[in-house]
Amino acid sequence: EIVMTQSPATLSVFPGERATLSCWASQIVSSNLAWYQQRPGQAPRLLIYGASTRAPGIPAKFSGGGSGTEFTLTISSLQSEDLAIYYCQQYNSWPFTFGPGTKVDVK
Amino acid sequence: EVQLVESGGGLVQPGGSLRLSCAASGFAFSSYEMNWVRQAPGRGLEWISYISGRDSTTHYADSVKGRFTISRDNAKTSLYLQMSSLRAEDTAVYYCARKYSYGLSPLDVWGQGTMVTVSS
Numbered sequence: 262e263i264v265m266t267q268s269p270a271t272l273s274v275f276p277g278e279r280a281t282l283s284c285w286a287s288q289i290v291s292s293n294l295a296w297y298q299q300r301p302g303q304a305p306r307l308l309i310y311g312a313s314t315r316a317p318g319i320p321a322k323f324s325g326g327g328s329g330t331e332f333t334l335t336i337s338s339l340q341s342e343d344l345a346i347y348y349c350q351q352y353n354s355w356p357f358t359f360g361p362g363t364k365v366d367v368k
Numbered sequence: 369e370v371q372l373v374e375s376g377g378g379l380v381q382p383g384g385s386l387r388l389s390c391a392a393s394g395f396a397f398s399s400y401e402m403n404w405v406r407q408a409p410g411r412g413l414e415w416i417s418y419i420s421g422r423d424s425t426t427h428y429a430d431s432v433k434g435r436f437t438i439s440r441d442n443a444k445t446s447l448y449l450q451m452s453s454l455r456a457e458d459t460a461v462y463y464c465a466r467k468y469s470y471g472l473s474p475l476d477v478w479g480q481g482t483m484v485t486v487s488s
Contacts, residue, residue: 262430295474297413304463304478305405305413316476348413352472355427357403359413 263288263351265360273366274339282363284332284349293353296325296334299362300345308347309334341367370394370477372464377482384454384486390447390464390479398422398442401467403475404449406460414460417449418467432458454486 264287274280284294296309307316309325312332322337336343344367349360376388390402404417417438418427426438437450447464461483465475 293472297475299413304480305475306478307468307474307476310468310474310476346412350413350415350474352474355418356429357415357418359415362412 262356263290263354263358265349265351265358267347267349267360267363269363270361271364271366273368275368276340277338280336280339280343280365282334282336282347282365284327284334284360286330286332286351286353288354289329290351290353292328293351294325294327294332295350295352296323297348297350298343298345299348300342305348336365339365339367343367370466372466372477372479374462374464374479374482377462377484379485379487380454381488382455382486385450385452386454386484388449388451388462388464388482388484390449392445392447392466395466395477397440397445401470402438402440402447403465403467404436404438404447405463405465405475405478406458407463407481408457408460411460419447421470451484454484456486458484459486460484 292312294312297305299305313325346362373391416429419438435453439448461481463481464479466477468476
């Protein structure tokens with residue numbers, strides 16, 4: 262099983278600032294990496310797939326990068342609606358595994 | 369509108385059984401692979417089961433293998449999860465989720481979830 266790790270566990274950012282989240286896979290997953298946003302009380306929402314492709318309807322403020330085992334999600338110009346937990350997930354091999362999440366707080 | 373709506377959650381005693389349903393609408397259900405993902409209270413996401421679109425190939429997480437069974441009825445555009453020998457650690461919100469495309473792809477549509485509580 263591929264183990265996903267994320268850092269930091271919590272990130273506090275002022276409105277308008279940039280947030281950078283990191284995700285690592287214990288094995289190479291190529292670019293088969295997705296990022297999801299889960300706002301409080303809501304279901305997860307797909308943000309990024311293929312490590313760097315935004316899902317339909319996702320604003321350009323969200324960008325993904327990396328390949329192999331190291332990945333990043335950048336949220337530019339953070340706003341209050343971006344308060345959420347962000348999960349990475351590898352879909353390179355079964356079982357598809359999620360990282361523990363990064364909670365983004367807006368100061 | 370593409371939509372997934374789960375139902376069937378509730379309170380069940382340890383060792384008991386429960387069947388979850390997920391009603392799909394707004395897309396060609398039989399053409400999509402489907403999954404169940406769960407989230408224990410205050411915890412992260414855990415993928416637990418997958419089923420293919422037509423030949424019903426399945427995969428399970430080790431944590432539920434042998435106890436849970438995923439199935440689908442394409443005529444009714446519905447996905448199911450039969451859960452048996454339930455344990456306290458199965459307490460979670462259960463989401464059904466659509467796989468974006470065939471092959472290696474993420475989960476692009478999620479339901480709102482249904483809560484399962486295993487407790488005496």
